Amino acid sequence: MKSVRRIWNRIVEFVIEKAIFLAGILSIVFVVLIFVFLLKEGLSLFKEYSPLAFLFGTKWYPISHPPSFGIVPLLLGSVVVTLGSIVIAVPLGVGAAIYVGEVAPVWLREILKATVEFLAAIPSIVLGFIGLVTLVPLVKQVFHLQTGLTAISGSIMLAFMAMPTIVSMMEDALRAVPSSYRYGAIALGATRWQTIWRVMLPAASSGMLAAVMLGIGRVIGETMAVMMITGNAAGIPTSLMQPVRTMTATIAAEMGEAVQGSDHYFSLFAIGIVLFIITFAINLTAAFFINRRSKA
Amino acid sequence: MFTNRTHQSIVLSGLVFLLGIFSPSCVDAREYKMLQIKGSDTMVNLGQAWAEEFMVSRNDVSIAVTGGGSGTGIAAILSGTCDIAQSSRDLKGAEEAKAVESGAPIVTTIVGLDGVAVVTHPLNPISNLTITQLSDIFTGKVTNWKEVGGADLPILALSRERNSGTHIFFLEEVLRKGNSKGPEEFSSSALMMPSNQAIVQEVKTSEAGIGYVGIGYLSDELKVIPVGHDSQGPFIVPTVQSVADGQYPISRSLLFLTRGEPQGDVRAFINFVLSAEGQEIVEILDFVPINH
Numbered sequence: 001m002k003s004v005r006r007i008w009n010r011i012v013e014f015v016i017e018k019a020i021f022l023a024g025i026l027s028i029v030f031v032v033l034i035f036v037f038l039l040k041e042g043l044s045l046f047k048e049y050s051p052l053a054f055l056f057g058t059k060w061y062p063i064s065h066p067p068s069f070g071i072v073p074l075l076l077g078s079v080v081v082t083l084g085s086i087v088i089a090v091p092l093g094v095g096a097a098i099y100v101g102e103v104a105p106v107w108l109r110e111i112l113k114a115t116v117e118f119l120a121a122i123p124s125i126v127l128g129f130i131g132l133v134t135l136v137p138l139v140k141q142v143f144h145l146q147t148g149l150t151a152i153s154g155s156i157m158l159a160f161m162a163m164p165t166i167v168s169m170m171e172d173a174l175r176a177v178p179s180s181y182r183y184g185a186i187a188l189g190a191t192r193w194q195t196i197w198r199v200m201l202p203a204a205s206s207g208m209l210a211a212v213m214l215g216i217g218r219v220i221g222e223t224m225a226v227m228m229i230t231g232n233a234a235g236i237p238t239s240l241m242q243p244v245r246t247m248t249a250t251i252a253a254e255m256g257e258a259v260q261g262s263d264h265y266f267s268l269f270a271i272g273i274v275l276f277i278i279t280f281a282i283n284l285t286a287a288f289f290i291n292r293r294s295k296a
Numbered sequence: 297m298f299t300n301r302t303h304q305s306i307v308l309s310g311l312v313f314l315l316g317i318f319s320p321s322c323v324d325a326r327e328y329k330m331l332q333i334k335g336s337d338t339m340v341n342l343g344q345a346w347a348e349e350f351m352v353s354r355n356d357v358s359i360a361v362t363g364g365g366s367g368t369g370i371a372a373i374l375s376g377t378c379d380i381a382q383s384s385r386d387l388k389g390a391e392e393a394k395a396v397e398s399g400a401p402i403v404t405t406i407v408g409l410d411g412v413a414v415v416t417h418p419l420n421p422i423s424n425l426t427i428t429q430l431s432d433i434f435t436g437k438v439t440n441w442k443e444v445g446g447a448d449l450p451i452l453a454l455s456r457e458r459n460s461g462t463h464i465f466f467l468e469e470v471l472r473k474g475n476s477k478g479p480e481e482f483s484s485s486a487l488m489m490p491s492n493q494a495i496v497q498e499v500k501t502s503e504a505g506i507g508y509v510g511i512g513y514l515s516d517e518l519k520v521i522p523v524g525h526d527s528q529g530p531f532i533v534p535t536v537q538s539v540a541d542g543q544y545p546i547s548r549s550l551l552f553l554t555r556g557e558p559q560g561d562v563r564a565f566i567n568f569v570l571s572a573e574g575q576e577i578v579e580i581l582d583f584v585p586i587n588h
């Protein structure tokens with residue numbers, strides 16, 4: 001009887017061990033499968049359409065005869081909105097992180113940090129909707145534009161979305177600087193500001209750069225809010241005050257209409273590949289900065 | 297030994313439990329008939345109203361109506377994942393080819409009519425526009441209101457997004473003047489709006505705006521522009537009457553698409569939609585009934 005039980009236990013042990021292994025390996029398998037599927041569908045476009053015309057074409061007319069799938073306006077749309085939001089979010093984020101991490105009293109620090117992180121919990125469609133009814137009319141009025149559905153509206157709204165990532169990661173980076181640095185600076189007669197500006201910030205710089213990169217990653221992949229407030233006109237943007245069409249909004253808006261197996265359908269997957277490569281590169285850069293920090 | 301039995305009984309009771317979960321749902325599927333209707337966002341409220349009214353008298357049938365755009369509905373009917381596709385446009389070449397390939401001819405039933413109204417800000421002084429002028433405005437050939445007889449103000453052209461049947465209809469009927477394979481395209485500076493309501497919202501706040509919406513979306517906050525085929529006129533305001541008798545130039549049919557001739561409950565539902573009661577619902581929702 002005992003040996004039966006031992007065998008049973010061994011079987012249970014074996015099954016659980018394999019199940020955990022499977023769970024671990026599955027997440028990798030899924031990523032690979034998604035990438036393979038994306039590649040297979042996206043690259044099908046280039047059987048009939050030149051990759052150069054796709055990457056450097058300036059006209060996005062997917063349902064014309066003949067169609068033209070130039071992603072330059074979409075790529076620039078994404079870049080303009082993202083850069084705009086980073087320009088807004090980074091100074092604010094650095095300021096907030098310094099205040100939360102270095103200046104604020106402990107009780108206030110916890111409240112502030114929780115509040116900033118709570119921003120991340122607001123669904124993007126809600127932010128988009130709020131932006132549409134409050135920010136868009138304001139932008140139109142303040143800048144005397146014909147319409148408030150512009151890149152700048154998208155940038156401002158996305159800056160809100162990037163803030164939690166940026167502030168909380170930067171604050172962590174500041175916190176990770178050894179206290180001996182701060183004490184050393186103060187002992188040498190540096191003021192609080194000099195300590196922060198000359199000692200703490202340089203020491204935390206790789207972590208802060210990683211925070212910016214991940215913030216960019218968050219912004220460039222955002223879809224719903226951007227689709228609602230940037231106007232989605234596929235022109236080449238020359239300023240932030242113009243409507244733009246981003247890559248993500250294009251995929252979301254056109255997927256429903258594209259006939260499965262058509263060039264239009266494949267072209268949306270090809271945009272997906274471009275987006276994938278961009279976010280992959282951004283995450284890789286962020287990982288590089290984080291690594292450098294942990295080694296230093 | 298005891299633990300062994302316990303294990304076995306747990307496994308057994310688990311199996312019984314699973315059987316318990318799955319078997320009633322199989323029976324349900326046979327008793328309740330589910331009809332899936334999918335497609336045009338323009339028609340989604342209409343489809344919902346028909347379905348609700350139909351289910352009052354036929355409580356053994358359950359109808360689910362979803363939107364997503366005419367193209368989504370057509371893709372679904374081609375792949376057999378819905379029973380009826382609602383569409384505000386005919387099948388495109390590639391879709392037609394796919395239907396032939398799948399061996400099931402798509403049967404089209406006209407269930408209502410819709411006029412697409414051209415709207416501007418109420419303060420816009422423009423009194424009427426021709427199809428050619430509209431084409432020039434939306435393709436970007438004309439970029440200032442003064443070129444079509446208005447104030448000296450750059451034009452803000454507002455279009456529906458490409459997943460909309462209305463977008464494709466407007467493109468083919470107005471921009472390309474009826475030649476569906478023409479070279480004309482929406483200007484790259486035309487804004488692509490996600491819904492009729494978004495266009496209404498933008499036009500009523502921007503004096504430079506011009507957009508197009510289904511006649512169900514008209515209100516006092518918008519100026520409806522009478523449209524004519526050419527500068528000789530006549531310039532027609534879209535109304536239920538002018539759409540029904542075919543005078544208004546930018547009107548279209550609302551369609552039901554089925555795989556093969558509709559049968560059984562699908563047939564019963566379509567009969568209801570075409571009945572006087574069904575067409576009354578069309579009128580209540582500000583579309584145009586087929587036998588007005």
